[in-house]
Amino acid sequence: MRPLLSVEDLSIGFGKDTPVVRNVNFAVxxxxxxxxxxxxxxxxxxxxxxxLRILPRTARLHSGRxxxxxxxxxxxxxxxxxxxxxxxxxxxxIAMIFQEPMRSLSPLHRIGNxxxxxxxxHRSTSEAxxxxxxxxxxxxxxxxxxxxxxxSYPFELSGGMRQRAMIAMAMVAKPDLLxxxxxxxxxxxxxxxxxxxxxxxxxxxxxxAMILVTHDLGVVANMAEQVVVMHKGRVxxxxxxxxxxxxxxxxxxxxxxNAAPKIPEAICPLRDGTEDLILEMRNVTKTxxxxxxxxxxxxxxxxxCENVDLTLPRGKTLAIxxxxxxxxxTAARIALGAETVDPxxxxxxxxxxxxxxxxxxxxxxxxxxxxxxxxxMVFQDPYSSLSPRQRILDTLAEPLEIHGIGNRAEHKARAxxxxxxxxxxVDMLTRFPHAFSGGQRQRLSIARALMLDPKLLVCxxxxxxxxxxxxxxxxxxxxxxxxxxxxxxLFISHDLAVVARIADEVAxxxxxxxxxxxxxEVLFHDPKHPYxxxxxxxxxxxxxxxxxxxxxxxQGAGAPESWPEAFRFVGQDAPPLMPLDPGHxxxxxx
Amino acid sequence: MQILRYAIYRFGTMLLTLLLVSVLVxxxxxxxxxxxxxxxxxxxxxxxxEAGVAKAExxxxxxxxxxxxxxQYFIWMGMLPGPHGFSGMLQGNFGWSxxxxxxxxxxxxxxxxxxxxxxxxxxxxxxxxxxxxxxxAAAKSRTMIDYTAAFIGYLGLATPNxxxxxxxxxYGHQYLDLPIGGLMAPEFEGxxxxxDKVKSILIHLIVPTFVIGTSGASAMMQxxxxxxxxxxxxxxxxxxxxxxxxxxxxxxxxxxxxxFNPFVADIGNLLPAMVSGSVLVSVVLGLQTIGPVLLQALxxxxxxxxxxxxxxxxxxxxxxxxxxxxxxxxxDPRIRYEGRDS
Numbered sequence: 001m002r003p004l005l006s007v008e009d010l011s012i013g014f015g016k017d018t019p020v021v022r023n024v025n026f027a028v029x030x031x032x033x034x035x036x037x038x039x040x041x042x043x044x045x046x047x048x049x050x051x052l053r054i055l056p057r058t059a060r061l062h063s064g065r066x067x068x069x070x071x072x073x074x075x076x077x078x079x080x081x082x083x084x085x086x087x088x089x090x091x092x093x094i095a096m097i098f099q100e101p102m103r104s105l106s107p108l109h110r111i112g113n114x115x116x117x118x119x120x121x122h123r124s125t126s127e128a129x130x131x132x133x134x135x136x137x138x139x140x141x142x143x144x145x146x147x148x149x150x151x152s153y154p155f156e157l158s159g160g161m162r163q164r165a166m167i168a169m170a171m172v173a174k175p176d177l178l179x180x181x182x183x184x185x186x187x188x189x190x191x192x193x194x195x196x197x198x199x200x201x202x203x204x205x206x207x208x209a210m211i212l213v214t215h216d217l218g219v220v221a222n223m224a225e226q227v228v229v230m231h232k233g234r235v236x237x238x239x240x241x242x243x244x245x246x247x248x249x250x251x252x253x254x255x256x257x258n259a260a261p262k263i264p265e266a267i268c269p270l271r272d273g274t275e276d277l278i279l280e281m282r283n284v285t286k287t288x289x290x291x292x293x294x295x296x297x298x299x300x301x302x303x304x305c306e307n308v309d310l311t312l313p314r315g316k317t318l319a320i321x322x323x324x325x326x327x328x329x330t331a332a333r334i335a336l337g338a339e340t341v342d343p344x345x346x347x348x349x350x351x352x353x354x355x356x357x358x359x360x361x362x363x364x365x366x367x368x369x370x371x372x373x374x375x376x377m378v379f380q381d382p383y384s385s386l387s388p389r390q391r392i393l394d395t396l397a398e399p400l401e402i403h404g405i406g407n408r409a410e411h412k413a414r415a416x417x418x419x420x421x422x423x424x425x426v427d428m429l430t431r432f433p434h435a436f437s438g439g440q441r442q443r444l445s446i447a448r449a450l451m452l453d454p455k456l457l458v459c460x461x462x463x464x465x466x467x468x469x470x471x472x473x474x475x476x477x478x479x480x481x482x483x484x485x486x487x488x489x490l491f492i493s494h495d496l497a498v499v500a501r502i503a504d505e506v507a508x509x510x511x512x513x514x515x516x517x518x519x520x521e522v523l524f525h526d527p528k529h530p531y532x533x534x535x536x537x538x539x540x541x542x543x544x545x546x547x548x549x550x551x552x553x554x555q556g557a558g559a560p561e562s563w564p565e566a567f568r569f570v571g572q573d574a575p576p577l578m579p580l581d582p583g584h585x586x587x588x589x590x
Numbered sequence: 591m592q593i594l595r596y597a598i599y600r601f602g603t604m605l606l607t608l609l610l611v612s613v614l615v616x617x618x619x620x621x622x623x624x625x626x627x628x629x630x631x632x633x634x635x636x637x638x639x640e641a642g643v644a645k646a647e648x649x650x651x652x653x654x655x656x657x658x659x660x661x662q663y664f665i666w667m668g669m670l671p672g673p674h675g676f677s678g679m680l681q682g683n684f685g686w687s688x689x690x691x692x693x694x695x696x697x698x699x700x701x702x703x704x705x706x707x708x709x710x711x712x713x714x715x716x717x718x719x720x721x722x723x724x725x726x727a728a729a730k731s732r733t734m735i736d737y738t739a740a741f742i743g744y745l746g747l748a749t750p751n752x753x754x755x756x757x758x759x760x761y762g763h764q765y766l767d768l769p770i771g772g773l774m775a776p777e778f779e780g781x782x783x784x785x786d787k788v789k790s791i792l793i794h795l796i797v798p799t800f801v802i803g804t805s806g807a808s809a810m811m812q813x814x815x816x817x818x819x820x821x822x823x824x825x826x827x828x829x830x831x832x833x834x835x836x837x838x839x840x841x842x843x844x845x846x847x848x849x850f851n852p853f854v855a856d857i858g859n860l861l862p863a864m865v866s867g868s869v870l871v872s873v874v875l876g877l878q879t880i881g882p883v884l885l886q887a888l889x890x891x892x893x894x895x896x897x898x899x900x901x902x903x904x905x906x907x908x909x910x911x912x913x914x915x916x917x918x919x920x921x922d923p924r925i926r927y928e929g930r931d932s
Contacts, residue, residue: 054831090834104825107924108847121834153923169833 010064035224112150218540382441685894724814743808858911
């Protein structure tokens, strides 16, 4: 078969530096999906953007041919004029969707306007016909009310819906090739499953080819026929997806596979019941009042957490898993005393075994200071959680300064010790954060949290901004530190696979409610709640034999009315959280 | 409909603010010890002109200056009956200028409209210059075009306005035969409006507009450029390029729309800055605007006159902010739909 697009010997560089993409070759056949896989800095995004020549202004195409074949002859996309690129290729024969649906649509224009523009740019169609086409497209990508979508602004839609709008925008001109640059990375896992399903369906219907840029081997296994693995601007391994996924030949591909978090296989024995609890949350409810923009309408109440009961034994890891809006971060903030709770809730913290509990929900200034020394936080985004204007030493010493501990020399000694602990060279103390990679920054963030020698660490999605292989290292580091220093973790994540590895106990949250709670092995192999089942089913795994089960996802991630009888709400009230087996609680009617 | 409701609401808050401002203004003009008349009386007594004193005393009673301050305020505003019943700002009686011995409305009458005219022209100039230059500088950032625009802009910012005025007058007169000083040819002053008078005013406006507008224009150009550069890095711009849009059209439709917000929000600041900023220029250029009048009135503690001028400037400011707020709501759906369920 003649490929639709074949890229040969592509090299791209910035200025006079060594090229960031070197002699890359790949080809996409009509109707097939090619996955460009790699970690950040691998050059996968630059390569796919080069096809449409949407590159940063300083980037230079050093060499390469990009042949797009068509019924009326071939085009070399590296050579054609800018005008022809605009008129015939961009948005017409090749469409593109981007990673961040939140920011890839103009906030000030209606969705309909932004989508119909594509038709008007490439064809002369009457206003009414174009609108009809767009509405059909909206319906096809799963908008229940296309007319309403036409009139909506992007900020009125959820992330998944915006990505559907982006897909509609790409599909409306019926392109031969769709380039999707990490299209689902910013989405929740159940939404990701549905969007991937939609893309696959559309592809089967229209017969278009797809280039899927991703870092996630699980997504590759679910979507691609061909795979190109890239690393530092070079192609490491290329070929049909199935053999590569079954038996990766190149060491780098194997490395990627090993780093990918996996769902645990064996069922471990249940842990013993000796309960020395470092943290206890009892009946915690948090209601936020959303003030509407108009002063005369009533404010709405949002329950971020509802009757949350959690216990964290000393030296263990308790994970809270949920999608955006599930209340998991609110729960973590409450545990740290950063958020007040509604009356009736209690958070108890025990500094040492048998010590008198400290009431986190009701602390005076002095006790708060003491508590803050015991409980620290590691944040999600290592890029924004370190001040770019402070040297590492100052960043690390700041907690000590705030609590008035030690002098300058002691600060330095302590900071050096912590750097060694997290596996960074000590001579980095005088540098600024911009000199560090994402993984190194997250190590710094951990080092800062450890400066005060806390007993409890709250980790809020500490690895979700990192590459898989770096994620692996950070998780290992967190595990090592926990065991070496007898730390206890409250671990917040949206990623079940990450949690499966590090947690002793997992609580699954949905819209402020814990729906199921169990040790990870039990949760993965015997999930009871439809929402938990949906989360597990939606997780893309790098295994061609285990595709995403969209039916399970749709059912569990949908409204509670679509759940089986035993899990449904009675009116507004959720069923109680029932202990089914020892250590396995499910929100259901028995 | 929502917008109309918002505009009405915004108008209401503007009136309230204006009321507060009137209290402040009244307080401020009464801050210096004494008033125009008591100063005059003291002076007359010192020089032994008893006849004048009687007249001044009469004026004091006439304008209720012998009453307590809070009563003076309400009488000034027209909320309490004075010696002549309800006759204050609310009734359209702006008081008496002791300095010029004429009613305030007569003194400011013409210059009020000329002030509005000059400043409106300057604002238009600012926007017409800053908009294309700012966009161009951003779209061609780090090229000669960008640097040239920045150079001219900084030159405009750094040159003192009065100096620029003198230079422009000189060269404008020498090469383009532009008139020097004033806002109209002397023969039209006090004449009713006619086509020739309008023409004369327009020609006289050229240099003042340029002088008052340059610094504002270059500041705004730099702001717009910075905003545009921010927006150009955003993913939605990339999306638009990937659709196959022409760069010029893409720029105008997407990033400019977003970068326009602060531009519009500036209207509120621009108006008062120009009125007060143009005082010096007006003095130098001999413009019959309200600026020199204000300066004179403040110097001689001519309280009703200065009070009125300050109120007028405040009104301009408030109208400016109101316009920019309503425009923002029109322009930006995110503001418009705040609080609406998604």
